[in-house]
Each structure stands twice: as structure tokens, then as C-alpha cells.
Amino acid sequence: AQSVTQPDIHITVSEGASLELRCNYSYGATPYLFWYVQSPGQGLQLLLKYFSGDTLVQGIKGFEAEFKRSQSSFNLRKPSVHWSDAAEYFCAVGGPAGGTSYGKLTFGQGTILTVHP
Amino acid sequence: DAGVIQSPRHEVTEMGQEVTLRCKPISGHDYLFWYRQTMMRGLELLIYFNNNVPIDDSGMPEDRFSAKMPNASFSTLKIQPSEPRDSAVYFCASSSRDRGLQETQYFGPGTRLLVL
Numbered sequence: 150a151q152s153v154t155q156p157d158i159h160i161t162v163s164e165g166a167s168l169e170l171r172c173n174y175s176y177g178a179t180p181y182l183f184w185y186v187q188s189p190g191q192g193l194q195l196l197l198k199y200f201s202g203d204t205l206v207q208g209i210k211g212f213e214a215e216f217k218r219s220q221s222s223f224n225l226r227k228p229s230v231h232w233s234d235a236a237e238y239f240c241a242v243g244g245p246a247g248g249t250s251y252g253k254l255t256f257g258q259g260t261i262l263t264v265h266p
Numbered sequence: 267d268a269g270v271i272q273s274p275r276h277e278v279t280e281m282g283q284e285v286t287l288r289c290k291p292i293s294g295h296d297y298l299f300w301y302r303q304t305m306m307r308g309l310e311l312l313i314y315f316n317n318n319v320p321i322d323d324s325g326m327p328e329d330r331f332s333a334k335m336p337n338a339s340f341s342t343l344k345i346q347p348s349e350p351r352d353s354a355v356y357f358c359a360s361s362s363r364d365r366g367l368q369e370t371q372y373f374g375p376g377t378r379l380l381v382l
Binding site for chain 2 (some may be wrong): 191258259
């Protein structure tokens with residue numbers, strides 16, 4: 150069964166500092182990987198996704214993530230954090246088309262990001 | 267596009283009452299998902315549909331929960347009877363394969379349910 154682990158429940162950074170949120174997944178084949186962000190009281194918004202090809206993917210709001218198959222990781226990064234980035238971030242894994250898991254996402258427990266001025 | 271629409275946004279009810287949550291997916295999307303989010307359990311997939319047909323309902327907690335999708339533009343999640351432990355935020359999401367947006371799920375704003 151597929152699973153996602155986000156080791157950090159809560160991260161605090163200063164505005165302008167760099168950010169890296171960790172995500173490790175377990176999946177029997179090449180996964181589809183996603184990062185979503187949830188602001189308080191809101192739904193989830195897609196930041197970026199990886200399906201295939203270049204292992205470094207760019208997303209919205211200046212975020213990027215790198216897929217490392219050897220480490221089963223898909224860490225999210227941002228070079229300079231803004232106060233508006235404070236939110237909860239979710240990593241998710243899904244199955245490829247044609248597989249039994251297609252269409253179904255498994256989410257990590259989320260990482261809450263606090264940004265200090 | 268209006269995005270995924272959920273109603274009501276907030277619901278407060280008493281234990282034992284029936285609760286119905288509604289979702290309108292993005293037009294043209296052929297997958298619809300119902301999730302529940304709580305502090306203790308995080309984001310859980312309850313059930314999902316493809317072309318209005320339930321594909322996987324293994325996440326539905328018990329028989330008190332039921333979901334239907336009578337047509338491509340409407341789905342309901344019903345809890346009968348409701349219990350305090352059902353208090354959570356319920357999200358609906360939709361996605362489409364045909365447009366190349368494989369597995370990118372678009373979430374609605376959620377329904378905050380409080381069962382007293």
C-alpha cells in the first residue's frame with residue numbers, strides 16, 4: 150500500500166530564510182507526487198506535481214521540489230520565505246494511469262509552517 | 267471556472283440528526299472524491315467516484331455514512347445518524363484524466379461540521 154511520511158509536524162523560519170519541507174513516500178512503482186498548501190479555513194491548493202521527466206519541478210509561489218527515487222523523497226523548497234507562506238503543507242502520492250490506485254491520493258500528515266518577521 | 271462548490275460551508279447539528287453535505291465538481295471532471303480532515307487523523311479519503319460510479323469506498327467509516335453521485339455535476343455525502351465524533355471538515359475534490367490533468371485534484375472550500 151502507498152504511504153507518505155512528513156517527518157516534521159511544525160517548522161518555524163524567519164522571513165527571508167530558505168525553507169525545505171521533507172516528504173518520504175512508499176510506493177511499489179513510479180509514483181505521481183504532489184504538494185498541496187492549505188491556508189487556515191481554506192481548501193487545499195496545488196503547489197506543484199511530479200509525473201515523469203525532469204526530477205526538479207517548479208510550482209507556483211516560487212516553490213520547487215526534487216524527486217529523488219533512491220531516497221524515496223520529494224522535498225519541497227523555497228529560497229526565500231514570505232510571511233504569506235505561513236500555512237499547512239501536504240505531500241501526497243498517487244498511482245499511475247491504468248493501475249489499481251489510479252485516481253486515489255494518499256496524503257501525509259502535513260507540516261505546519263510558521264514564519265517569523 | 268467556478269471551481270469545486272460545496273454546501274453548506276458550516277453545519278451545526280445535534281447528535282442523532284441526519285446531515286447531508288453537497289458537492290458540485292468542476293465541469294468536465296470525471297473523478298470526484300470525498301475527504302474528511304480532523305486533527306487526530308489528518309486528511310482521510312472516504313470514497314471516490316469515476317463517471318458517477320463509486321470506485322473505492324473503503325474509507326467510509328461505517329454504515330452511518332453513505333455517498334451518492336446521481337449525475338456528473340452533483341454528489342452528496344450523508345451521515346445518518348450523526349455523532350459528535352463525526353465533527354470534522356469534509357472536503358470534496360474533483361479531477362480529470364481526459365484533459366491531461368492526471369490526478370491533479372482540485373479541492374472545494376470544505377464543509378465544517380459540528381455535531382453536538
